[in-house]
Amino acid sequence: MFEDALKPLPEKAFDYFAAVHLLNRAGFGGTPSQARALADMGLNKAVDQLVKYESQPVEPVKADLFDNSIMSPLTDEQRETARKARLSNDEEALAALQRERNRKQSEDRKQIAQLQKWWIKRMIETPRPLEEKMTLFFHGHFATGYRTIEDSFHMYQQNQLFRKFATGNFAHLAHRIIRDPAMIKYLDNDENQKSKPNENMARELMELFTLGEGRGYTEDDIKAGARALTGYTFKDDTFYFNNNNHDTSAKNIMGKSGQFDGDGFLDVILARNECAEFMAGKLFRFFVNDFSGDMSKDQKAFILAMANKLRASKYELKPLLDAVFSSAYFYSAQNRGAIIKSPIQLTVQAVRSLRTPVRELSALASATDLMGQNVFFPPNVKGWDGGRSWINTSTLFIRQNVLVYLLTGRKPDMYEWQASDIPFDATHLVDHLRQPDGSVDMASGIEYLLRFNLAQSPSPLRLKQVMAFATSRGERLDNDRIIAVLALTTAMPEYQLC
Amino acid sequence: MSEHNIPYSRRLFMRHGVALASMATTIPQFIQNSALGMVAQLAGNPGGAGLPQDRILVVVQLGGGNDGLNTVIPFGMNEYYNARPTIGIPAPSGTAKGQTGVALMLDQKRGLGLNPSLKGLKSLYDDGKLAVLQGVGYPNPNRSHFTSMDIWQTANTGAKGNGWIGRYFDNTCNGTPIQEGSISIGRTAPLALNGQVQKPISFESAELFRWLGKDLHKSLDDPYQQINRAGILPETTQTSQAAFLMRTALDAQLGSDRIRAAVGKPSLTTWPQSEIANQLRIVSALIRDGMPTRVYYVSQSGYDTHGGQLGSHGRALQQVGDALAAFQKELAAQHAEDRVVTMVFSEFGRRVKQNASGGTDHGTAAPMFVIGSKVKAGVHGDHSSLTDLDQGDLKFKQDFRGVYANILDEWLKAPSAKILGGTFSKSSIIKA
Structure with a gap:
């Protein structure tokens, strides 16, 4: 009965701006010529190119890209030295140990900053935007924060795990995440022992990662789940199952009983209908519409259809994503411009779609932090709330000003960003509108720039305002004028939508 | 609401x-x-x-872990001088070493003084506007800056969840955030202000609270203003994301006008020059302007004093002490003193024993300050013992969540147990 909700868009309805919509949502936008190429492929091939991205060659991630030794645990010898120093209250030795700890931590903070820049750069440059977009989705879904775990290499490992499973199998990823050192540390599962169970991971696993708050489980299920997860810990950079700390006794979890371990516990959860529905709902908000207020009837029907698809594919994500991006509903007017861009989306999409200079990666990292999305530092285990919570009177100015920086290289006076004088050649944005003499008609150029950037047809009032400005400055739509028009367009409230 | x-x-x-x-x-x-x-x-x-005559809380965060023992000096305890042979601050009656000076007298009977650089705070104490809360901390102290700061900001010993001030708003605003309900003066807003519904706004200087595009060319200003002050365009559905953005854009322009005008106005009193003084000056200007803001948040860093701390610690204390005194004077000149309470905290204190580099390492409990004309002035609670230690660190006497509870219940008139997720023994700081 839900098949209808996912019915595909008629091939001929996949026009240029539908391709722009697909590029924005399934990735981080593209240039006018990329959108043209995608539109020319037709819907099926276009969706395939984005979803089945394995055919797109990508720069492999080198194994030694980040240093895994900065925060490695103390050797037995070092531990013994520290123990002795504490016992004898050897001030000097203790101070030396503290200094060494501080040195390691400060080096590790430098590495996490490198990691942030590396990821933002990858999102900007990748030929597989959906791979990075789903990695970002899972970073927000299985939120783990550097502040708590203080180990940049573990954050990197987790990031790679999300990339590997980006459009893979969600159930398989869930089985991997309970073995992920960063997650284990973040949710205290390294302290979850048979003799004193720690419920943190079991609770968040059900509440935030799979079922949704209060959906079909009780406090007793959490307690039993925690016992199933005892002994799931890590040594240095790898998962370690501590048999001695694991509770092998029988457990009752949501009506099933057995000597569940972590995997058994997860299998019980993953078999529940609530799980596919919860994930479908989250993916809907991330890709289709991050509506505020009550869910409409057709939204609900679409989410249920997504959940069915996910169950039918045994949690394989590709068939679901393919169906969503091919559906008529995804392209319907109500779902255009229906998502408030995350700070990462805003920044990366601006660079990818306008092809502005990247300026300075550390400035972009700092900007996304100022706008409320510091990657690797989610505010808590719930991740970023998204939607309207991104926007307030101060983040709105920062959003507008980051665009001024990307377009022109001008930075706010007090920011520590590097000003940049790399020129931005924006003329490519209107190349397809050039007349035989090389000129671009002002009115059609401006209308196109607004339509391309605003996710929806611009309001006549906005068009009039920008036209009045542009014509007052001369007759040619040259590079400077395009940039001025872009400065105004990106300062429009609607520009925050995609 | x-x-x-x-x-x-x-x-x-x-x-x-x-x-x-x-x-x-x-x-x-x-x-x-x-x-x-x-x-x-x-x-x-x-x-x-919710309008301006309502009460305001100003939070001052000292980042890095302020050395409590060299802030409020227990000069009556010999162990203090044994533990800190070169960085101990002499008693008020003692002899100054080098340029540091002797402690300022706080309480002769209890043997307590203030760091000599805290002349500003001493003046507030003498005016009956300073409460010194001794030995504030929490169980199973964490010595990581990040984690301990998160514990203080979330009021959760697992350092998890939303900020305590964010939850204060969440619990009192009926599900709709208060625009400009909380303002942080700084680069990014602290976790403390982050609620489920309520999100803080933050700016480093009022000049950054505006669009910079008009600096490109003055002709851009007019169309920009038209676009952002247009409000909700006629063809837009009222409940849509677009309408929400258009409304916020208009709010941002009005807020920007107002904040920049308020901060641009000369203060009624003179202010010292320092970053923390400048932040508090901005706060005082916004209070004077009658912003609907209930909580302001400012911060000062530089308290991570692992080595050669006497000079650097003294400078940081002097800046914050002088700034707090100036802030209180400005509030008095505005006749706003009775509406404002200021709370000063740090993520942890430092170890009792000085280290080999003339500094101190990460520790646990430390004093807090609460300032205002409506505050029960004086020293609250007993100093932590310097002999009954936990791995060389002070044991706390007062859970910081009890201090929050008192401020929430008695000052902000909000249900502390609900906001903090429990009840904590409180020392009563606010005058009835």
């Missing part, structure tokens, strides 16, 4: 009836602007709950 949590169009409706409210979406923007400008003016006048 105050009127301030309500979108402009509804606020206009409540105050001025249908005629004006309808303007927010349909009337040409120049008329609308003048109408809204008028309302922005009106909002500055005292009115119902």
